[in-house]
Amino acid sequence: MQFTNAKESAIATATEALTAMCIEFLDWFFTDHESGEVDLRLARLKISQAYWQALKYSWERTEPMEDLSLCNRFDLALTATGEVKLLEINAETPLLGAETVYQWNWYVDYRQNHQQSKYPLPSDAEQFNE
Structure with a gap:
């Protein structure tokens, strides 16, 4: 299957939008608007407390558009009507x-x-x- 230029552009546009949304979410996730919020989120995800400080530091030192783009893949589907649908995100794995x-x-x-x-x-x- 080969994509037309229009479909490739739609996929590229969707990928850029998804990347921006992921960065916005992660920035929210790792920002304490009230003391302890990030810890509560990490605990809710059942992430071992031994890793919390490293995870927080990783986000604080990250330049999202540089670091996150290195190991990040979106699995997308193109519908019959040309819509781009997100199936899965694989990042930092x-x-x-x-x-x-x-x-x-x-x-x-x-x-x-x-x-x-x-x-x-x-x-x-x-x-x-x-």
């Missing part, structure tokens, strides 16, 4: 590097074993679809 390998293995397997299926990959498809 050690598996992001491994996912590249999984995607490559899927690509190789699909090229070798599924080209005669109802949904073959285009002959010029490659891993990065440039």
